[in-house]
Amino acid sequence: MSRFDEIVNRNTPEDIKYKKIEGIDDLLPMWVADMDFRSPDEVIEALVEQAKRGVFGYPEADESYDKALTGWFKRRYGWDVDPKTVLKMPGVVLGISDAICALTKENDSILIFEPLYGPIGRAVKGNGRNLVVSDLVRKGSRFEIDFDDFENKVRENNVKMLIFCNPHNPVGRVWTKEELTKVGEICLKYHMVIVCDEIHADFVYSGHKHIPFASLSEEIKKITVSCTSATKSFNIAGIQAANIIIADDTMRRAVDRYALTTGAYGLNIMGLVATRAAYTYGDKWMDELNVYLEGNIALVKSRLAGTKLKVTDTEGTYLVWIDASEMGVEDPYKFFLDRAHIKFSDGLFFSKKAGQFIRMNAACPRSIVNEALDRMLKLPEIR
Ligand SMILES: Cc1ncc(COP(=O)(O)O)c(C=O)c1O
Secondary structure, eight states, rough: GGGGGGOOOOTTTTOOOOOOBBTTOOEEEESOOOOOOOHHHHHHHHHHHHHHTTOOOOOOOOHHHHHHHHHHHHHHHHHOOOOOEEEEEEEEEHHHHHHHHHHHHHOEEEEEESSOOHHHHHHHHHTTTTTEEEEOOEEETTEEEOOHHHHHHHHHHHEEEEESSSOOOTOOOOHHHHHHHHHHHHHHHHHOOOEOOTTTOOOOOOOOOOOOOOGGHHHHTEEEEEEEETTTTTOOOOOOOEEEEEEEEEHHHHHHHHHHHHHHOOOOOOHHHHHHHHHHHHHHHHHHHHHHHHHHHHHHHHHTTTTSSSEOOOOOOOEEEOOOOGGGOSSSHHHHHHHHHHEEEEEGGTTOOTTTTTEEEOOHHHHHHHHHHHHHOOOOGGG
């Protein structure tokens, strides 16, 4: 038995994922991107130890934190990060929003590839910038960038910033070196800033490798804001902590100055302690988790093969992007909630063109994945 087979009780009123839905007693929540697994023991112990001290004053990350962080990046992706270039923030979306405000002006154009995790587009529009969308295109069972469309839109809209996601939520791509290089070349050619959301970087499956965008070349490093966090990897999203890496001094100072004006910057004490423990002791746990998740994802793919649900290949993340359009139901999200009592993420959260898609979060014990698949396969509409 794997440690990830354990059913952890999340049945508390504070738990968003497990929030009750009236009339449904047997809900399977497979939506919001956190996991149903217990965090590594070392993370739990570090938090308990901190709590037992009983003092929760203002914290500041010291050398032990820097060492944990840079050690993780080096071991996991061969990436050298200078700790002086790291801004600590209470979240990745906040880091992205601060980068938007500090590094572009009102009405500037910012491009994203859709479908994409919804709050990113919202941060662009909410901050009074012009959102430009280039749609990812499906080739077989994976999504790719339409480079002509991307470059045309950059040129036509005088785009100043690209907000990129790697690995990509929701389409599960781990972008290759060739793809990243091509994206980077276009950004260099048009003097754009790249904000790269790498929150899913630690979930990468066989045959794929996460390449931090900023590690591609010295030139790319100078225009890149890397948004990283241990929260997805170690199931600690509720402690809200992110590390935003900006090698260029001018850009980093600008983002730092902006963050100070908002009052939302730095790490909270629990975020600091948990991140440090995770990045110090988490390698083995993370390796085992990836093997387990890869098994879950393979199960989804194989059990849904031959049905009307078209399952995208998940190369990274623990999210499975599923095209339900062949079923011919008006609202697949609602259909599975009503008929199978499974709550997926609604495709519309990621693109207004993705109403026929659902996103399944496969980061739960295998027995739950099987239960969800059993329920789905009983529905005549997917045959
Ligand atoms: C791609 C992506 N970025 C950011 C976030 C949220 O990060 P944070 O809670 O640190 O703002 C998520 C959460 O699902 C995500 O999938």
